[in-house]
Amino acid sequence: MGTLVPITLWFYIIEFHDGEDVSAITGEAESFEECQACVQHDCDELRREGCSVLQVEACELCLECRGDGQIESATCMMCGGQTGSFESQFFLPRLGWKRLAVR
Numbered sequence: 001m002g003t004l005v006p007i008t009l010w011f012y013i014i015e016f017h018d019g020e021d022v023s024a025i026t027g028e029a030e031s032f033e034e035c036q037a038c039v040q041h042d043c044d045e046l047r048r049e050g051c052s053v054l055q056v057e058a059c060e061l062c063l064e065c066r067g068d069g070q071i072e073s074a075t076c077m078m079c080g081g082q083t084g085s086f087e088s089q090f091f092l093p094r095l096g097w098k099r100l101a102v103r
Contacts, residue, residue, distance in 0.1 A: 059085035
């Protein structure tokens with residue numbers, strides 16, 4: 001019997017300053033490469049609107065439980081109860097992507 005490989009999604013949050021307030025937008029993608037492309041697109045849009053991108057964080061979470069490890073009080077069968085992210089990446093506009101954690 002083989003090991004079940006969890007199906008994951010990448011979720012991201014972009015923190016930006018619009019001249020008055022600090023705000024954030026979120027998104028999701030099926031792969032890290034797609035996440036990078038979505039983040040680049042969203043950051044470009046924010047800059048065109050005159051906003052300053054402060055930072056971006058992206059994390060890979062189980063598709064079924066979204067990192068909770070449980071579904072309706074039962075252990076998530078997809079990830080075996082993994083809580084939190086499988087991997088996280090942090091992006092600073094001048095430094096690029098940096099790996100935060102790998103589980």
